[in-house]
Amino acid sequence: MKKFIDSLAIPIPMVHHVFSILLVLILINLIPDSKIGELLEFGGSFVFLLIVLYPYNKDIFQGT
Secondary structure (H helix, E strand, O other), X not given: OHHHHHHHOOOOOOHHHHHHHHHHHHXXXXXXXXXXXXXXXXXXXXXXXXXXXXXXXXXXXXXX
């Protein structure tokens, strides 16, 4: 499975990325506002950016 994922160059999130998205989801549910969708979009895209910049399998992106 690892070989297949690495061949497709799929960035794998680290543990703190998973906790970050869970924290975003919890905080979104605690905020009683009409802009929840926009906050979720911003938080999710920011965590996605962090996953792309700092993936668990970053060694395949180094270029040997």
